[in-house]
Amino acid sequence: MRIGLTGGIGSGKSTVSRCWEQMGATVIDSDSIARELTLAGGAAMALIVAEFGPSIRSADGSLDRQRMRELAFTEADAKKRLEAILHPLIGAQTEARAAAAGTEFIVFDVPLLVESGRWRTKVDRVLVVECLEATQIERVVQRSGWTREAVEAVMAQQASRAQRRAAADAVIYNEAVKLAELQRQIKALARHWRPKP
Structure with missing residues (x-):
C-alpha cells in the first residue's frame, strides 16, 4: 500500500x-532527498550551478538555500527551473527506495x-x-x-x-x-x- x-x-x-x-x-521523505541532492557533491549541484551560476553555491559547496529562496520570490521562473532539475532526480530516488522497502x-x-x-x-x-x-x-x-x-x-x-x-x-x-x-x-x-x- x-x-x-x-x-x-x-x-x-x-x-x-x-x-x-x-x-x-517505510517513510520516504522527498524533502530529505532534495536536501541530500543539494549537499556539496550532491547529484543535483552541478546541474543547479550550470543553471543559476556559481553564486547559488554556498561556501561549503552545498545549495545556498537563502539565496535560492530570494531568487524564487524575485524571478518568476526560478522555482520552475529548480524543480525541472530536482523533480526527476527525486522521483528516481523515491522509486528506488520504494522498490527496496519490503514493508506493508x-x-x-x-x-x-x-x-x-x-x-x-x-x-x-x-x-x-x-x-x-x-x-x-x-x-x-x-x-x-x-x-x-x-x-x-x-x-x-x-x-x-x-x-x-x-x-x-x-x-x-x-x-x-x-x-x-x-x-x-x-x-x-x-x-x-x-x-x-
Whole structure:
C-alpha cells in the first residue's frame, strides 16, 4: 500500500510520518532527498550551478538555500527551473527506495503532492494533515525563527486547504491533538487501508 502524505507547512506532517514509521511503515521523505541532492557533491549541484551560476553555491559547496529562496520570490521562473532539475532526480530516488522497502505500507512524505499533479497516480491513497492557519504560522515561527510574513509567503505558494481536501482519501486534523490520539487515528486508517488478502 503506497500512501502519499501531505499538508501545508507547519501542519504537523512530520509528526504523522513518525507515527507511521513507529508502526513499521517505510517513510520516504522527498524533502530529505532534495536536501541530500543539494549537499556539496550532491547529484543535483552541478546541474543547479550550470543553471543559476556559481553564486547559488554556498561556501561549503552545498545549495545556498537563502539565496535560492530570494531568487524564487524575485524571478518568476526560478522555482520552475529548480524543480525541472530536482523533480526527476527525486522521483528516481523515491522509486528506488520504494522498490527496496519490503514493508506493508510505504509512506511518501511529499509537501507539494497536490501541487505537483503527478503524485496522485503514484500512490494508492492520499492522507492530508491539517490544522488552523494561525497554528501553522506559530509552529514555523517557533521552530525556524522565520518571520510571520515569510511563513505566509510560503503558505500562499502552497495548495489551498480546499485543493488538498479535494485530493485526500483521508484528513487528519492536527489541532491540539495529543500524540496518543494521532497514533490511534493512524492505526485505524492502517486497518481500514490494509490490502485485503
